[in-house]
Amino acid sequence: MTTDTLNNTSTADIEVAVNQGDNSGNHDHKMTGIKRWLYTTNHKDIGTLYLWFAFIMLLTGGALAMVIRAELFQPGLQLVEPDFFNQLTTVHGLVMVFGAIMPAFTGFANWMLPMMLGAPDMALPRMNNWSFWILPFAFAILLGSFFMESGAPNFGWTFYAPLSTTYSNGSTAFFGFAVHIMGISSIMGAINIVVTIMNMRAPGMTYMKMPLFVWTFFITAYLLIVVMPVLAGVVTMILTDTYFGTSFFDAAGGGDPVMFQHIFWFFGHPEVYIMILPAFGIISTTIPAFSRKKLFGYSSMVYATSSIALLSFLVWAHHMFTTGMPLFGELFFMYCTMLIAVPTGVKIFNWVATMWRGSLSFETPMLFSIAFVILFTIGGFSGLMLAMTPVDFQYHDTYFVVAHFHYVLVTGSLFSLYAGAYFWLPKWTGHMYNDTLSKWHFWCSLISVNLLFFPMHFLGLAGMPRRIPDYALQFADFNKWVSIGGFAFGLSQLIFLAVVIKCIRGGEKALAKPWDGAVGLEWTVASPAPYHTFSAPPSQQDIDKQHEN
Amino acid sequence: MGKHKLILLMLVSVVTNVAWADTQLNxxxxxxxxxxxxxxxxxxxxxxxxxxxxxxxxxxxxxIIFHRKSKGAKPADFHESxxxxxxxxxxxxxxxxxxxxxxxxxxxxxxxNENSDVTIQITGSQWKWHYKYFDQDIEYYSVLSTPREQYQNQQQTSVVKDENYLLEVDKPLVIPTNKKVRFLITSDDVIHSWWVPAFAIKQDANPGFINEAWTRVDEPGTYRGQCAELCGKDHGFMPIVVEVKSPEDYDIWLTEQQQRIAQAANAEQASLSSSMSKEELMQLGETTYTAYCSACHQITGLGLPPAFPALKGSAIATGTIKDHIDIVINGKAGTGMQAYGKQLTLKEIAAVVTYERNAWGNNTGDLVQSADVKAVSGEQ
Structure with a gap:
């Protein structure tokens, strides 16, 4: 293996690559069959693994959500028992956050960062392999717990103590170990991203010449490195409280259950930005491409992203306004949270300014990007409403919150992932996707996702708490519509699966640069991207050309 | 066109839905x-x-409309300002x-929270609320009163649901109008959250800590809310009902409560010297078991292990009577098993222990009387 890899960067390769920045496919040296995927250290292979894994998890988490929606279709308990209902909501949350959204972004990072930086691979390829391959085990433990005597974790993905400790159903160990492994995977992935960006940029690519996509992943990776160990800490405390008799979160032993929430949300709030900053990066790539106009306010975008990241460490307790914080604490966290609206607003204004007086066309990536800007902004508005402490007392732990974070995570993060996937599918597969099918995917998703999540605002305002398996009669009408939207949205995602499979198998040949407005070094290599790209760095002119465009 | 028609149809059917008129949006x-x-x-x-x-x-x-490439729009080249x-x-x-x-x-x-007229301690536990009036010696539990048949629909029963389905309790909290009422909120087990939207109060009940909230209600009436923090299996089944009465009616209610407490104490005393037949014990035991125990240990006595153990054939339900009474009175620390000494009368505890020792094939034949319960609780 080692000699093989070393030989790959032989002088012959470099000479070939000097001209075009890509290798001919003859020097791939990849293994065949399952071994290729198990042993691979190639950033493109690992990116592909991450993306497929994330999509499988999206369908898994979606299936759990559809059982939830089926139970909530009408009042009364029809399909599942309350305890199993709690297991469904808990595992749905964990699978979507740690299994779908985060690995999907890591998949994008793996595929795109080296190609955007003009680097031959990620800086730490073997760790890269490991950080992916422990993930399936983490989720095997988590999902396997459904089949254990205790059942799956049932205390919410936020695992508040003492529900997750003293009063847990016995699944805390499975939960704890699964989350520990996910955390290790994330930390390794983040270290790899930081090291790659700091050390592997092509000569001449200064920080302020990096694509905004790279910037957002750079900042996100730092957030991950700071907060994932905090998550690991709180999970360990939960484990020792449950199994080794400590009392971190037990008042009877001198602990404090609210301290759990402080530690958890110190991780949890930056985690929210970990799932949205890379989305900003993708949207900042697609909107200029299909507006045929340079991104408005590049440097202000960099500063806005950094501000959001820094502020994310000062707002965690806005998840905890009802825990009985002192007035001063409530005011501090309310003001800081409201402040986040400023840099977030700057980003949205910049995207609109990018579109303004551009030359717009509406290919599927652009459709998803426009939907992202509008629907993410709606999620931002409800976020601002939630920031106001006095009103948060009414919104907190209701369906209004459920609506808010699904607008941000589904029509925000997930839609940006679709925009990015359609944008780079030609580069990944060498084929254009089926345009008609992709438009079906977009329009079905757009309509159903709003039918699914918009009425949740009304449900929350009318007083429906979240995480309940049954509800009072006045909530019946909206819940029916929400469930119908949920099934439709879930099924619509199968169209995407069809599009991807068709695109891998064949279709119109993609040009090296299929989008006339696209910029970036990834478009200077062939489509599909050769197994090894940029074995020799791109020229200064190439780099500057991408930046000046 | 077909797609647009479908969307239109969906919108129309949403708008004209019959029950829509009383749906609250805001x-x-x-x-x-x-x-x-x-x-x-x-x-x-x-x-x-x-x-x-x-x-x-x-x-x-x-x-999107005017700067389209298809309309021949040429991109401007500004990109910062x-x-x-x-x-x-x-x-x-x-x-x-x-x-x-x-x-x-x-x-x-x-x-x-200062200068309150009335102070009430609210304690959440899985899955009920306990209200204790300061300076009045009045305290009681408040539990869901919607009958189980209405929400257990798996068996395809078609019981009609009440108007206040899942939002009704046996004994509501009662407070006076135009008085500053202060709530001291805490919990016996996990975190709950006491929420009444009409008062704009949502305050977490944290075990081992006390939170404060207050209200001053203008109009008499009945106001409903629910637990707002995931607190385990029956989180969706612990509603809150507050009855707000005029100060005069409130005083009448207080007097009634005092009398009821006195009567209950007398009945408790009387039950010590009387003994009940097996039929009486089993009947009261089953009612009590269904109301207080079956949420965890299930009607079948099989429980939901490992969190909620089975009682059928269990070591406690078939072991010594004293241990059995003891765990019902005092609960078991570090588990979901609550102390029922304060929640049930001596007679009810006697009946429920008798029931558990003789139901589901636990045919111990033991009969437990109020005096036996008193003997165990008196030891402590």
Missing amino acids: LTKGVTAVSRDVYDLHMLVLYICTVIGILVFGIMFWS TKVEILWTAIPIVLLIAMAIPATKTLIAMED
């Missing part, structure tokens, strides 16, 4: 000065967001300050 205004301030704040932010949304999306759609960036940083800051000022005022009012 936050409640509530019945206190604070809840009305909260409502106003909610509307203020909602309006500001709506206006910003219309402006931003309007500009965007203008672009410090002036514009400063402008759209400054305007939101001004708007935020305009929102923060009323929010701060309301919040300060909400957190002023």
Whole structure:
């Protein structure tokens, strides 16, 4: 293996690559069959693994959500028992956050960062392999717990103590170990991203010449490195409280259950930005491409992203306004949270300014990007409403919150992932996707996702708490519509699966640069991207050309 | 066209849905000065967001409509402007300050818990609320009163659901109008959250800590809420009902409660010297078991292991009577098993222990009387 890899960067390769920045496919040296995927250290292979894994998890988490929606279709308990209902909501949350959204972004990072930086691979390829391959085990433990005597974790993905400790159903160990492994995977992935960006940029690519996509992943990776160990800490405390008799979160032993929430949300709030900053990066790539106009306010975008990241460490307790914080604490966290609206607003204004007086066309990536800007902004508005402490007392732990974070995570993060996937599918597969099918995917998703999540605002305002398996009669009408939207949205995602499979198998040949407005070094290599790209760095002119465009 | 028609049809059917008329879309205004301030704040932010949304999306759609490549639009080449960036940083800051000022005022009012007229301690436990009136010696549990048949639909029973399905309790909290009522909120086990939307109060009940909240209600009436923090299996089944009475009616209610407490104490005393037949014990035992025990140990006595163990054939239900009575009275620390000594009468405990020792094939033949229960509880 080692000699093989070393030989790959032989002088012959470099000479070939000097001209075009890509290798001919003859020097791939990849293994065949399952071994290729198990042993691979190639950033493109690992990116592909991450993306497929994330999509499988999206369908898994979606299936759990559809059982939830089926139970909530009408009042009364029809399909599942309350305890199993709690297991469904808990595992749905964990699978979507740690299994779908985060690995999907890591998949994008793996595929795109080296190609955007003009680097031959990620800086730490073997760790890269490991950080992916422990993930399936983490989720095997988590999902396997459904089949254990205790059942799956049932205390919410936020695992508040003492529900997750003293009063847990016995699944805390499975939960704890699964989350520990996910955390290790994330930390390794983040270290790899930081090291790659700091050390592997092509000569001449200064920080302020990096694509905004790279910037957002750079900042996100730092957030991950700071907060994932905090998550690991709180999970360990939960484990020792449950199994080794400590009392971190037990008042009877001198602990404090609210301290759990402080530690958890110190991780949890930056985690929210970990799932949205890379989305900003993708949207900042697609909107200029299909507006045929340079991104408005590049440097202000960099500063806005950094501000959001820094502020994310000062707002965690806005998840905890009802825990009985002192007035001063409530005011501090309310003001800081409201402040986040400023840099977030700057980003949205910049995207609109990018579109303004551009030359717009509406290919599927652009459709998803426009939907992202509008629907993410709606999620931002409800976020601002939630920031106001006095009103948060009414919104907190209701369906209004459920609506808010699904607008941000589904029509925000997930839609940006679709925009990015359609944008780079030609580069990944060498084929254009089926345009008609992709438009079906977009329009079905757009309509159903709003039918699914918009009425949740009304449900929350009318007083429906979240995480309940049954509800009072006045909530019946909206819940029916929400469930119908949920099934439709879930099924619509199968169209995407069809599009991807068709695109891998064949279709119109993609040009090296299929989008006339696209910029970036990834478009200077062939489509599909050769197994090894940029074995020799791109020229200064190439780099500057991408930046000046 | 077909697709558009379908969408239109869906929209029309949403709008004309028969039951739509009484569906609540917006936050409640509530019945206190604070809840009305909260409502106003909610509307203020909602309006500001709506206006910003219309402006931003309007500009965007203008672009989408008029700056299309298919219409021959040529891209402009501007891509930065410090002036514009400063402008759209400054305007939101001004708007935020305009929102923060009323929010701060309301919040300060909400957190002023001093000078209350009535103080009530609220304790959450899995899955019921306990109310204790300070200086009145009145305390009681408040549990869901919707019959199980109404929500257990797996067996295809078609029992009609009440109007206040899942929002009704056996004994509501009672408070007077126009008095500052202070709530001291805590929990016996996991975290719960006491929420009554009409008062704009949502306050977590943390085990081992006490939180404060207060209200002053203008109008008599019945106000409903629910537990708002995931607290385990039956989180969705621990509603809150508050009856607000005029101060005169409230005083009458207080007197009634005092009398009831006195009567209950007499009945408790009387039960010590009488003994019940097996039929009586089993009948009362089954009722009590269904109301208090079956949520965890299940009607079948099989429980939901490992969190909630089976009673059928269990070591405690078939072992010594004393241990059995003891665990019912005192609960088991570190588990979901609560102490029922305060929640049930001696007679009910005697009956439920008898029932558990003789139901589901636990045919121990033991009969337990109130005096036996008193003997165990008296030892401590």
